[in-house]
Amino acid sequence: MQKVTCIAPVNIAVIKYWGKSDEDLVLPLNDSLSGTLSTDFMCAKTTISTSPALEVNKFWLNGIEQSFENERLLNCLKEVKRRANQTLPHLNWNISICSENNFPTAAGLASSAAGYACLVSALAALYEIEGDISAIARRGSGSACRSVYGGWVQWCKGASPTGEDSIAKQIAPASHWPQMRVLILVVNDERKKYSSTSGMKRSVETSELLQYRATKIVPQRIEAITKAIINKDFQAFAQITMEDSNQFHAVCLDTFPPCVYMNDTSHAIVDVVHAYNDFKKSNKVAYTFDAGPNACLYLLDSEVEEVLSVIDYVFPPVVNSEGYLKGIPLSKKAITEEL
Numbered sequence: 001m002q003k004v005t006c007i008a009p010v011n012i013a014v015i016k017y018w019g020k021s022d023e024d025l026v027l028p029l030n031d032s033l034s035g036t037l038s039t040d041f042m043c044a045k046t047t048i049s050t051s052p053a054l055e056v057n058k059f060w061l062n063g064i065e066q067s068f069e070n071e072r073l074l075n076c077l078k079e080v081k082r083r084a085n086q087t088l089p090h091l092n093w094n095i096s097i098c099s100e101n102n103f104p105t106a107a108g109l110a111s112s113a114a115g116y117a118c119l120v121s122a123l124a125a126l127y128e129i130e131g132d133i134s135a136i137a138r139r140g141s142g143s144a145c146r147s148v149y150g151g152w153v154q155w156c157k158g159a160s161p162t163g164e165d166s167i168a169k170q171i172a173p174a175s176h177w178p179q180m181r182v183l184i185l186v187v188n189d190e191r192k193k194y195s196s197t198s199g200m201k202r203s204v205e206t207s208e209l210l211q212y213r214a215t216k217i218v219p220q221r222i223e224a225i226t227k228a229i230i231n232k233d234f235q236a237f238a239q240i241t242m243e244d245s246n247q248f249h250a251v252c253l254d255t256f257p258p259c260v261y262m263n264d265t266s267h268a269i270v271d272v273v274h275a276y277n278d279f280k281k282s283n284k285v286a287y288t289f290d291a292g293p294n295a296c297l298y299l300l301d302s303e304v305e306e307v308l309s310v311i312d313y314v315f316p317p318v319v320n321s322e323g324y325l326k327g328i329p330l331s332k333k334a335i336t337e338e339l
């Protein structure tokens, strides 16, 4: 019997991935860039065991058995096995996968990113494959390729029609900007109305704004935010982060029928952030929203206490130690080292 356990963290995009040029290979229309959180708070944990005595493949997510006939899961497994040493004795044994997230699944909190990064890391360890595994994690969920690395990570869309250069790369480790923090404001932890996968497919089919964003806006934003990160220029970093979140949700509204992910509370958070930044006469905090109403706030540690007290005042917290997560630091070392 062989057994491996891995953990992998969530990543929060500041330049969003939205739209595929190839659904099966999970090739994006544009580059994206994110910060990977530390594994202390929001992460996925996967244990895979294999034994010649296992009669069928099994997959559990958060304690509930799932069908193994999941195309994305099978694609990842196939690709890892293809790269494995074909003489490994356990290569053809059945496997049992047990995954869990310590945060709401599919509530727009990047659970599939952490989940597939974790699954692929565990498979890679089980079948002893080496080298970059982000292209494999990408086949599970696009954003998962960025969770394979720690710190600041860019997913380069690549040019090859087969996707081998559609990979993630670390542009700076978390230690480069150790003051950076992320606050997650859980507005609603229910499953989202429509998945990112179906939402972005509909955007590709119907939104003209998406095409403009992918070709004309994102390339220059990637360049500008990379510079802001390298120079630790929070003012510029925050401006671009907020603009990109707003444009991503504008694309969602330009989709027909529209994908409405933000709710009234999300918009109220946007207003509070702008009021705070206006009062401070500079960008001290930046919001970004994925495919759900929950807010991610990027800010420096010097601002955390004050911003939290403003948030607590405007939105008195529900006393819930699980739902209200504070001040998650970016990881101090590359996630690959932690797996």
Ligand code: DP6
Pocket: 012, 013, 015, 016, 017, 018, 026, 032, 112, 113, 140, 141, 142, 143, 144, 196, 197, 198, 289, 290, 291
């Ligand atoms: C809004 O990676 O979940 O979070 O590739 O279809 O699985 P699939 O989509 P997914 O989309 C994430 C979209 C996003 C933006 C981002 O993380 O870049």
